[in-house]
Amino acid sequence: MNVLQRIREYKLDELAAARREEPEAGLLSQAHSAGAVRGFAAALTSSAQQPALIAEVKKASPSQGLIREHFDPGALALSYERAGAGALSVLTDGPSFAGTREHLVAARSATSLPVLRKDFLFDPYQVVQSRAWGADCVLVILAVVDDSLGKDLIGTALDLGLDVIVEVHDEDELSRAVALRAPIIGVNNRDLHTFHTTLATTERLAAQVPPDRLLVGESGIATPQDVSRMRDAGCTAILVGESLLRQDDVEAATRALLAST
Numbered sequence: 001m002n003v004l005q006r007i008r009e010y011k012l013d014e015l016a017a018a019r020r021e022e023p024e025a026g027l028l029s030q031a032h033s034a035g036a037v038r039g040f041a042a043a044l045t046s047s048a049q050q051p052a053l054i055a056e057v058k059k060a061s062p063s064q065g066l067i068r069e070h071f072d073p074g075a076l077a078l079s080y081e082r083a084g085a086g087a088l089s090v091l092t093d094g095p096s097f098a099g100t101r102e103h104l105v106a107a108r109s110a111t112s113l114p115v116l117r118k119d120f121l122f123d124p125y126q127v128v129q130s131r132a133w134g135a136d137c138v139l140v141i142l143a144v145v146d147d148s149l150g151k152d153l154i155g156t157a158l159d160l161g162l163d164v165i166v167e168v169h170d171e172d173e174l175s176r177a178v179a180l181r182a183p184i185i186g187v188n189n190r191d192l193h194t195f196h197t198t199l200a201t202t203e204r205l206a207a208q209v210p211p212d213r214l215l216v217g218e219s220g221i222a223t224p225q226d227v228s229r230m231r232d233a234g235c236t237a238i239l240v241g242e243s244l245l246r247q248d249d250v251e252a253a254t255r256a257l258l259a260s261t
């Protein structure tokens with residue numbers, strides 16, 4: 001069984017348990033009373049930094065194991081905001097990323113930045129759950145959902161006023177994202193099977209992203225030169241986690257990454 005099959009299996013189990021604990025009607029009313037959505041796409045386009053930085057709050061990952069021993073989501077979020085990040089991405093998946101709902105809540109309440117819930121979504125229920133938890137944006141990963149489910153996830157998010165990043169890894173997924181009218185397209189530089197990252201993936205696919213969509217370059221970005229490459233490829237934003245999270249002084253590392261950009 002590969003990593004995506006394993007993730008799908010435990011997510012469906014989690015989903016069944018969540019539905020038993022919190023039926024959809026109750027969750028929907030929480031989602032509608034969760035307070036104002038912070039505009040995620042608007043924060044990317046209006047950021048003083050271009051490309052805008054979506055800074056990630058992630059304790060561990062399947063490719064790296066534990067990334068950060070001393071992990072305080074609120075303090076990390078504040079460091080990122082002070083250093084000029086335009087938005088946050090918070091992992092809420094437990095089994096593979098050691099993430100929780102509490103990480104999202106803590107990061108969002110420590111800052112005024114909009115927050116992406118970064119998780120594997122297989123059901124519109126999880127989109128409603130994301131808004132109930134306070135998320136401003138969700139991720140739809142085309143490597144793990146078909147077009148029909150992708151359309152439902154995107155539609156549910158837009159109905160709730162959320163932004164959506166539709167994530168792709170190759171030409172085929174990119175053409176599906178375009179057909180689904182995804183307003184924000186994230187190109188993930190990490191191969192989900194080998195975990196190898198190369199910025200050449202974003203550079204290759206960028207030319208096929210229509211000009212009316214926002215392009216986000218994701219994963220494997222570690223130096224100001226990498227940031228320049230993503231800008232030159234046409235990215236409105238970059239999503240960066242590990243290279244910042246491994247540093248003792250995250251605020252200084254974030255400033256340094258953005259300094260010459």
Ligand SMILES: O=C(O)c1ccccc1NCC(=O)[C@H](O)[C@H](O)COP(=O)(O)O
Nearest residue numbers: 061062063218219220221239240241242
């Ligand atoms: O990070 C992983 O190992 C991983 C494995 C399988 C699916 C997704 C994975 N990561 C999610 C992400 O896309 C990254 O957390 C995000 O783009 C930031 O990447 P990085 O700057 O390389 O931490």
